[in-house]
Amino acid sequence: MRTFAKDAFRGERPWGDTVCDPWFSVHPQITNADMNQELVTNGASKSKRNSKKPEYSRFTQQELPAWKPILTPGWVITSFLAIALLFIPIGLVSLFASMRVVEIVYRYDQDCVPETYRDNVTSYIQNPLTNKTCIKNVTVPKNMEAPIFVYYQLDNFYQNHRRYVKSRSDKQLRNAGDEFSTKGCEPEAKSKAGPIVPCGLIAWSLFNDTYNLLIQDKVLDINKKGIAWKSDTKDKFGSDVYPRNFQAGSLIGGGKLNESVPLSEQEDLIVWMRTAALPTFRKLYGKISSDLKAQDMITVVLENNYNTYSFGGQKKLVLSTTSWIGGKNEFLGIAYLTVGGICLFMALNFILLYIFKPRPLGDPSYLSWNRNTSRQ
Numbered sequence: 001m002r003t004f005a006k007d008a009f010r011g012e013r014p015w016g017d018t019v020c021d022p023w024f025s026v027h028p029q030i031t032n033a034d035m036n037q038e039l040v041t042n043g044a045s046k047s048k049r050n051s052k053k054p055e056y057s058r059f060t061q062q063e064l065p066a067w068k069p070i071l072t073p074g075w076v077i078t079s080f081l082a083i084a085l086l087f088i089p090i091g092l093v094s095l096f097a098s099m100r101v102v103e104i105v106y107r108y109d110q111d112c113v114p115e116t117y118r119d120n121v122t123s124y125i126q127n128p129l130t131n132k133t134c135i136k137n138v139t140v141p142k143n144m145e146a147p148i149f150v151y152y153q154l155d156n157f158y159q160n161h162r163r164y165v166k167s168r169s170d171k172q173l174r175n176a177g178d179e180f181s182t183k184g185c186e187p188e189a190k191s192k193a194g195p196i197v198p199c200g201l202i203a204w205s206l207f208n209d210t211y212n213l214l215i216q217d218k219v220l221d222i223n224k225k226g227i228a229w230k231s232d233t234k235d236k237f238g239s240d241v242y243p244r245n246f247q248a249g250s251l252i253g254g255g256k257l258n259e260s261v262p263l264s265e266q267e268d269l270i271v272w273m274r275t276a277a278l279p280t281f282r283k284l285y286g287k288i289s290s291d292l293k294a295q296d297m298i299t300v301v302l303e304n305n306y307n308t309y310s311f312g313g314q315k316k317l318v319l320s321t322t323s324w325i326g327g328k329n330e331f332l333g334i335a336y337l338t339v340g341g342i343c344l345f346m347a348l349n350f351i352l353l354y355i356f357k358p359r360p361l362g363d364p365s366y367l368s369w370n371r372n373t374s375r376q
Helices: 002-009 022-026 032-050 073-099 121-126 162-166 170-174 230-236 267-273 331-356 368-375
Strands: 103-107 133-139 148-155 210-215 218-220 281-288 297-303 314-320
Touching (some): 103 133, 297 314
Antiparallel strands (some): 103 314, 133 297, 148 281, 210 218
């Protein structure tokens, strides 16, 4: 019995090759080779069912027909030269267009604080009894042709903060029937008199400095119509939505709105509600439709109401003309010139290298895909 158990554990029959099992006597045609083959087949089919290998396709195996260029010196030099000849003229034209833009930038947040409040500017700006009127003079450096765009620029103001950006109700801005849709507008969602329209921190912090420009006691008219996007005035702000309970709390964040004018016509608010992506940004205040001559003295009468002192911000008044590429922006031209110059430098290096230290090129017919094609 011990010998039999030992042989059975090793998969051997103690009685040799003679088949004495009753099952084999019933099926005498099945041999040991047949059983082994059946076990192999069953194991292969089972492993195939459990396999996670995807089915074969030319797409997954990256065997689809493709263009495989050979980067010879001629192709490389030609490519670099083509990019250089395209980018350098575009960069020069863009840079010259930006240089033709005339821009006046005047920072007034420091100059418009009285001497007695220089050590405590926050108390000055938060005190409603202090005189916020400030009169300054700026000189026009070059001739400025109409239209002249008037911007206000804020520095270190993060309109892109997540909670600030979400603090608004687009439903409420579009439809008068959704004035109670103030979800996400906290803490400027409701007042004691009812829901705030428009609600949220963006509208609550509306910029409220004002500018008046004069030349030789002649008022320069600043047109504040048409400064917002048409898509905003037509689709995002309803013509039947009027401000209600706005800036009615004890803490005033910014400018106030005329409750008799619908939101679709209050373009100062619409421009402000389109939040900026960077902490330094400009927003359009208005347009001047008359030309300005070089060395003209502009008298700026402004109301310094907006509080940027509590967070270390800056305020600037900007007067600018435009060109076919927009406002003054030298980055685009410099970027094109940089890329074009690098490509030109690389092309010249490859030309000199190809002339003074040439290398023999390989025969493309020995490439694998060419050999496969020739065999077919």
